[in-house]
Amino acid sequence: MIEAEIDRSRGKAALYRDLAASLASLLEGETDALANLSNASGLLSGALERINWCGFYVLREDVLVLGPFQGKPACVRIPLGQGVCGTAAARRETLIVPDVQAFPGHIACDAASRSEIVVPIVSGGTLRGVLDVDAPVTGRFDDEDRAGLEEFVRVLAPRVAWERL
Numbered sequence: 001m002i003e004a005e006i007d008r009s010r011g012k013a014a015l016y017r018d019l020a021a022s023l024a025s026l027l028e029g030e031t032d033a034l035a036n037l038s039n040a041s042g043l044l045s046g047a048l049e050r051i052n053w054c055g056f057y058v059l060r061e062d063v064l065v066l067g068p069f070q071g072k073p074a075c076v077r078i079p080l081g082q083g084v085c086g087t088a089a090a091r092r093e094t095l096i097v098p099d100v101q102a103f104p105g106h107i108a109c110d111a112a113s114r115s116e117i118v119v120p121i122v123s124g125g126t127l128r129g130v131l132d133v134d135a136p137v138t139g140r141f142d143d144e145d146r147a148g149l150e151e152f153v154r155v156l157a158p159r160v161a162w163e164r165l
């Protein structure tokens with residue numbers, strides 16, 4: 001078992017710095033897409049409090065398809081432009097949704113989800129998919145989460161052999 005050293009007591013920015021460093025060392029010397037996305041979702045789910053789902057959707061043609069995740073079983077296919085995931089992917093821009101019930105077109109996978117953040121994954125100029133994190137409380141995600149999760153994705157994206165996924 002690989003144990004990540006995550007200390008939540010120093011605040012969010014420090015937590016995300018630790019997470020990015022843990023991710024880099026966890027993935028060192030490995031580029032297998034399934035393995036690295038799986039370990040990245042495991043690392044996140046153990047580190048973030050008050051979340052009920054985290055994981056990846058990968059782009060296959062024009063559809064996001066469910067990838068490695070931690071949480072309850074989720075919907076498998078999300079067309080670009082639909083739901084929070086498809087909207088963030090189409091815009092290539094992180095979306096924070098403080099109250100999913102107020103987001104038109106939100107796709108409910110886990111009924112417990114109340115807020116959500118979706119970070120697009122772009123590598124080599126190509127959209128590869130999204131990182132999606134759901135929380136069972138409204139307003140869970142803020143700009144520190146955005147910056148931290150965007151950094152997490154920046155560390156992850158070049159360490160995944162997307163073309164062999």
Ligand code: SME
Pocket residue numbers: 053074075078082083084085086105106107108109110113116132134
């Ligand atoms: N809520 C997402 C769907 C994915 S699940 O939350 C895991 C959306 O609206 O795209």
